[in-house]
Amino acid sequence: MVDFRLSSEQEMLQQTAREFAEKEIRPVASHHDRTGEYPLELARKAWELGLVGTHIPEEYGGSGLGYLDAALVAEELGWGCTGVWTALTVNNLAATPLLVAGSEEQKRRFLGPMKEEFWPISYAVTEPSAGSDVRGIQTVARRVGGDYVLQGEKMWITNAGKARWFFVLAYTDVEKGYKGMSGFIVPSDLDGVEVGKKEETMGQRASDTRGVRFEEVRVPKENLVGSEGEGWSIVMETFDRSRPDIGAAAVGLARAAMEYARDYAGERVAFGRPIYQHQGVGFMIADMAKDIDAARLLVWQAAWRKDQGMRNTLQAAYSKCFATDVAMRVAMDAVQIFGGYGFSKEYPVEKLMRDAKVMQIYEGTNQIQRMIMVRELFQRR
Ligand SMILES: Cc1cc2nc3c(=O)[nH]c(=O)nc-3n(C[C@H](O)[C@H](O)[C@H](O)COP(=O)(O)OP(=O)(O)OC[C@H]3O[C@@H](n4cnc5c(N)ncnc54)[C@H](O)[C@@H]3O)c2cc1C
CATH class of the missing domain: 1.10.540.10 (Acyl-CoA dehydrogenase/oxidase, N-terminal domain)
Structure with missing residues (x-):
């Protein structure tokens, strides 16, 4: 039903x-x-x-x-x-x-x-030399006495400048490969936590993204999340839960771009008629609306499966990849429909185009989402 x-x-x-x-x-x-x-x-x-x-x-x-x-x-x-x-x-x-x-x-x-109160926290997986290839991270956590000592550097960490604590992925046993990865909660006020400057980004500039260095940071063993070696599976399960939300926010962005484009195309006149009555423009808006609805259905499916306790790795990848590709395309087409005004900061659509881009990159690029789909389609049939 x-x-x-x-x-x-x-x-x-x-x-x-x-x-x-x-x-x-x-x-x-x-x-x-x-x-x-x-x-x-x-x-x-x-x-x-x-x-x-x-x-x-x-x-x-x-x-x-x-x-x-x-x-x-x-x-x-x-x-x-x-x-x-x-x-x-x-x-x-x-x-x-x-x-x-x-x-x-x-x-x-x-x-x-x-x-009692809101405060930001951060998720620190990516490093300067390893983003898509999570297994390539170099941060390590050595056992010293009863505690761990963390050494490494993270990159592109959202909320880093404000975070009360970081979830940090590190190797506790490099020899074991991804089965040697572990996750830790690292309070930002521990000695050795050094937060870098805010990155100057193309879009989504309201969010605070920085590098973070962990220089011989002593982390109590009570801050190990789950057990040693569980880090990889925790991180992958986290992405299954968060990716449908990325897709949903991308649907929201695309909807905003479509609404602006539709309103503009109804008012702007060229060759004696509103531009939406020129098929080249009208069809662009029809495609926007169609793709936004399709993206939303993929998002709902991925989220619904999680709510039912079903595995959603494939559907989470579909929803994140499809919806963020739609958002990018719709925002670009909205700029096109606005013509010269689309290129101006006086109008809202150029911001949407800048904001959309990173959604195809963060939480696993859309190439990585397609790799997940291939893996799921071939190895889990
Ligand atoms: C604004 C912003 C906020 C972010 N917030 C966070 C955060 O809070 N926490 C966090 O941990 N990370 C965060 N990230 C990091 C983000 O998840 C990574 O940037 C992303 O995973 C890509 O990694 P990379 O930048 O190292 O690119 P790379 O992994 O170096 O990839 C470069 C290019 O190669 C492609 N590529 C790589 N491998 C393959 C392959 N096997 N097949 C096909 N193509 C491939 C990629 O798709 C990409 O196009 C954020 C990034 C940005 C820009």
């Missing part, structure tokens, strides 16, 4: 997120894009409404939504501004390893305080 109608609770949730995006995010999105200022006030307001930490259970400071419900929120916030959305959503990403493999005590200690 398939039913595409949302329940009244889901419609209310969607409405809350839509109003927040319209009244709170949109009016300040270009300010954050221009200045690169981290949207802390917005994050606090979103947290109060239950729009942050959507994957985190309520007892640990989140809103405890299902994955499909969380995707509804992500689409609306992404419609508002994906730069702001990325800054907010990293809390889900960073908390998920604890939800996957953390002990009760760890969840209470590291997530529990978020019941």
